[in-house]
Amino acid sequence: MPPPAPRTLQPGRPAEAPDAARRRLSVLLVVIGLFDLALIVGALAWSGGLRTAPAEKAPLVRLGEGLDTGRFVLTPRRAWTTSRDPLNDSEFADTGRFLTLEMDVRVTADESVDSPRDLQRGLILRLPGGVTIDGTSPRTSELRHGVVLAIDHSPAQVHPGLPRRVLAVYRLPSRQSWPHRVEVTGMRWEYAPGFLVRSRAWQVADTAVGRVVLPVRRGEP
Secondary structure (H helix, E strand, O other), X not given: OOOOOOOOOOOOOOXXXXXXXXXXXXXXXXXXXXXXXXXXXXXXXXXXXXXXXXXXXXXXXXXXXXXXXXXXXXXXXXXEEEEEXXXXXOOOOOEEEEEEEXXXXXXXXXXXXXXXXXXXXXXXXXXXXXOEEEOOOHHHHHHEEEEEEOOOOXXXXXXXXXXXXXXXXXXXXXXXXXXXXEEEEEEEEEEEEOOOOOOEEEEEEEEEEEEEEEEEEEOOO
């Protein structure tokens, strides 16, 4: 039997060492694994599967008591519904079903809350009929309409030592009838590294700190 033909190389291209080839294969497998993990995490987050503690098990507090989230204390005060967008006082305001949640906010962390939407991210709203608006779920992002200061409807930026009253506005889905009550659950915030990023930042944790039930009136108070 003739000996195997020697391996031919392209001119100017050296042969790759076995160790280098194995390293390249290991890096490729790690990249593929991280990509698959990101897809799994994204799917779980979309479906709400990352929550291990049901929010309905949070202690029920009386109306007027604060929900200490670890980043700020939220005190829900009143809730009402309107048929026009409360964030737009012009004649071109959208019509539909809107829920406004009035809250007092007191920042307990050292940093200001510069993004108004963070005040909605750590909240879960439950309405009659089974509708749930989860502040961290991409499926309800269009229902979280925004947060403004109650005094002038400017974007709600809240600073340590300066409590403010804010209005958190939600769009109600078409299948939701006008609600007469709403249950508001506050989730804990933690200053910790992200799931795939090592830098520390404020993250909504998987722990409910408390819930409060508010009556909902029809029309602005």
